Amino acid sequence: MKRNEEISKLASVQEWDFIVIGGGASGLGSALDAASRGFKTLLLESHDFAKATSSRSTKLVHGGVRYLAQGDIGLVREALKERGLLAKNAAHVVKNQSFIIPNYTWWGGIYYKIGLSIYDFLAGKLSLGKTKYINKSKTIEKLPTIEQHGLASGVVYQDGQFDDARLAVNLAQTLIEKGGSAINYMKVTGLLKNDFGKISGVAAEDQFSQKKYELRAKAVINATGVFTNDILNMNNPRHGKYVVPSQGIHLVLDKSFLKSDDAIMIPKTSDGRVLFVVPWHDRALVGTTDTLLEKPSFEPHALESEINFVLETARQYLSKKPTREDVKSVFAGLRPLAAPKEGGKSTKEVSRSHKVIASDTGLVSIIGGKWTTYRKMAEDTIDKSVEVLQLKAGPSQTEHMSIHGNIQSELVDRSSHLYVYGSDIPAIKSLQSTDPRFAQKIHPDHAFTIAEAVWAIRYEMAETIEDILARRVRLLFLDARAAIDSAQTIAQLIAEEKRYSEEWIQQHTSEFIDLAKGYLLTPYSPQTFNKN
Numbered sequence: 001m002k003r004n005e006e007i008s009k010l011a012s013v014q015e016w017d018f019i020v021i022g023g024g025a026s027g028l029g030s031a032l033d034a035a036s037r038g039f040k041t042l043l044l045e046s047h048d049f050a051k052a053t054s055s056r057s058t059k060l061v062h063g064g065v066r067y068l069a070q071g072d073i074g075l076v077r078e079a080l081k082e083r084g085l086l087a088k089n090a091a092h093v094v095k096n097q098s099f100i101i102p103n104y105t106w107w108g109g110i111y112y113k114i115g116l117s118i119y120d121f122l123a124g125k126l127s128l129g130k131t132k133y134i135n136k137s138k139t140i141e142k143l144p145t146i147e148q149h150g151l152a153s154g155v156v157y158q159d160g161q162f163d164d165a166r167l168a169v170n171l172a173q174t175l176i177e178k179g180g181s182a183i184n185y186m187k188v189t190g191l192l193k194n195d196f197g198k199i200s201g202v203a204a205e206d207q208f209s210q211k212k213y214e215l216r217a218k219a220v221i222n223a224t225g226v227f228t229n230d231i232l233n234m235n236n237p238r239h240g241k242y243v244v245p246s247q248g249i250h251l252v253l254d255k256s257f258l259k260s261d262d263a264i265m266i267p268k269t270s271d272g273r274v275l276f277v278v279p280w281h282d283r284a285l286v287g288t289t290d291t292l293l294e295k296p297s298f299e300p301h302a303l304e305s306e307i308n309f310v311l312e313t314a315r316q317y318l319s320k321k322p323t324r325e326d327v328k329s330v331f332a333g334l335r336p337l338a339a340p341k342e343g344g345k346s347t348k349e350v351s352r353s354h355k356v357i358a359s360d361t362g363l364v365s366i367i368g369g370k371w372t373t374y375r376k377m378a379e380d381t382i383d384k385s386v387e388v389l390q391l392k393a394g395p396s397q398t399e400h401m402s403i404h405g406n407i408q409s410e411l412v413d414r415s416s417h418l419y420v421y422g423s424d425i426p427a428i429k430s431l432q433s434t435d436p437r438f439a440q441k442i443h444p445d446h447a448f449t450i451a452e453a454v455w456a457i458r459y460e461m462a463e464t465i466e467d468i469l470a471r472r473v474r475l476l477f478l479d480a481r482a483a484i485d486s487a488q489t490i491a492q493l494i495a496e497e498k499r500y501s502e503e504w505i506q507q508h509t510s511e512f513i514d515l516a517k518g519y520l521l522t523p524y525s526p527q528t529f530n531k532n
Helices: 005-009 023-036 065-069 074-090 106-125 136-142 163-175 225-235 304-317 373-390 415-435 452-458 463-472 479-499 502-517
Strands: 014-019 039-045 094-103 132-135 151-162 182-184 185-191 199-206 210-220 245-255 261-264 277-282 283-287 329-338 352-359 364-368
Touching: 005 182, 014 199, 023 163, 023 210, 039 163, 039 185, 039 463, 065 106, 065 199, 074 094, 074 106, 074 151, 074 373, 094 106, 094 136, 106 132, 106 151, 132 136, 163 463, 185 210, 185 225, 199 245, 199 463, 210 225, 210 373, 225 245, 225 329, 225 364, 245 304, 261 304, 277 304, 277 352, 283 304, 283 352, 329 364, 329 479, 352 479, 364 373, 364 452, 415 452, 452 463, 452 479, 463 479, 463 502, 479 502
Parallel strands: 014 039, 014 210, 039 182, 094 261, 210 364
Antiparallel strands: 094 151, 132 151, 185 199, 199 210, 245 283, 245 329, 261 277, 277 283, 352 364
């Protein structure tokens, strides 16, 4: 996966069958679905793959216990099926995760056991395991850091967990392997139309070289998530509002706050949502919130009210009470919710199901949805495009398609942090052995190695420090201070690989550090800077 090779394809294709705008879950999925049906497919992303919403999730592959409580059986059934397929198609990056609901009332255990048994039933043969009721002492044994005062029992159920940005990179790799093309940092600046007012392609600009392109296509897909309205605006300034952004934040704590391989699911918080405490890359991930915002942003920031809500809720359920000083990193993501027809609906009442909309110009937009159902969303999007534009195509090929990196789950060694690379692990280990420096850690407190950064630059289209430290390895999201300490090391590595100047190193290191400070809740002290 090399950016210059992908850009060189632009000159050799007169007209694409599909151009997909957006390199998040729905865009990558749609492009892969189109390419695997034999269509000449190009995906364009204005930043890095999964830069926005798709790298900022709660890292769950789930049917949605909350949607079950709301009675949305259809959505839960669909998501549980997709959860099972994803666990098979990307077994290296998706794993079975046990969740425990701690109950502080006598009836809670019975209530949640019944509800989650329905959840298991809806999963059918793709179930990840049976729900179990456990008593107070067993709950404490499994969750040693749970608040014990008033604890009555626990309910254990199974769901999935994954690394979102890693799966996004794997989807881009699979797309290219299936004959499609994907380019990051290529911003769509306008839509091209023919004499009849129908979409005939896009205008785009390379964000590095500033070179402009006019690219022709039979079909254009708008898969830009929270930025959907921007592309609809290019198509028709009077389009109305189809997407509303809702912000969810996550706090990352040291593993000492969750001394368990089991996750905690708090089923009813003060705002009526659920809260998760999940083990992730040897840290504890706590979230999330649901706050409607006016405008989307590529770098959203957690609001003070959200930070306080998550900390206060976590303190109620954890025996070790987290404070702002304990937060290793805070990150915010925006959900692209399908705008409700009637105003005033709270975000928890807005459906998480997806919609595919075709404009009279032929532009097809995919809105709503979530990571778990990305494949079904993509299938529906391409089916709709084929129907609207009367293209010749067979059915979707993705239901049982193995994604790049996939190896059988029983062969995945999850004791090594490299497990998320799946079938690429031997190549990364080989790279580590070619140069003693490559075997060194990026940061002494974390397992990620220099070889992984080199691999990302050479084979995963990582172009910036942030691409590497936020999405190829997850250091920025796990420990923002460690990411700041590692910025110069990574900048020098990129400059070495791409022959950039010393000036580039200094400028980009400084820019990344400014960005990374936004992931901290307490001031960063330069005195702690460690050049490894």
